[in-house]
Amino acid sequence: MTAGRSRTPTRARARRVSAAGLLLVLASASTACGSAQATASAKAPRTKTSWREPASYSYTLRAESQVLAGEFRVRVEHGRVTEVTGLDEDSRRQAREVFAHVPTIGLLLDRLDRAVAEHADKAEARYAADGRPLRISLDWDTNAIDDEADYRIDAYRPASG
Known part of the structure; x- marks a missing residue:
């Protein structure tokens, strides 16, 4: 019975560590995607149309x-x-x-x-x-x-x- 108890906390702890690691990876990935998107929009042209300023x-x-x-x-x-x-x-x-x-x-x-x-x-x-x-x-x-x-x-x- 003691052996069974010691395995359960170890497995639960391993799952918590794995879940925390996964959340950290996902958070980092979504932050990186957000940064790439902001940079891309910052480099976007001022207008996507073909309007050109006339001389007069x-x-x-x-x-x-x-x-x-x-x-x-x-x-x-x-x-x-x-x-x-x-x-x-x-x-x-x-x-x-x-x-x-x-x-x-x-x-x-x-x-x-x-x-x-x-x-x-x-x-x-x-x-x-x-x-x-x-x-x-x-x-x-x-x-x-x-x-x-x-x-x-x-x-x-x-x-x-």
């Missing part, structure tokens, strides 16, 4: 960032911002003061790509059916203040001709 167009930008905040009508010609009109009093003041910081849509997409490449805590975009961005939200560090940026792109019109 106009759009309305609603920006909330440390450098630029307001609502602007933006004209782009030959790939460069040529005109910025603030759509309210504060935005008109900003349009005069920070004209050089008003981005093209292509530059906004570059910022999104950079945020993804640098593993920002938040780098999100919503796209129209044709693939152009409608909204880009960035936050390099959720624990930091004033590094967030939110851009809404409306009233997009490619130049005719």
Whole structure:
């Protein structure tokens, strides 16, 4: 009877050790899979559509960032911002003061790509059916203040001709 008792705890202990080892292996495997998935998504292209920024167009930008905040009508010609009109009093003041910081849509997409490449805590975009961005939200560090940026792109019109 004593011999039977000594075998049972040994077998039970062996099973517990085996189960614990199996759980450790499974947890490690699922963590590794999760890391590979996050890395793969971080390297994903900014958009899976074929939209290409035209040389000339106009759009309305609603920006909330440390450098630029307001609502602007933006004209782009030959790939460069040529005109910025603030759509309210504060935005008109900003349009005069920070004209050089008003981005093209292509530059906004570059910022999104950079945020993804640098593993920002938040780098999100919503796209129209044709693939152009409608909204880009960035936050390099959720624990930091004033590094967030939110851009809404409306009233997009490619130049005719």
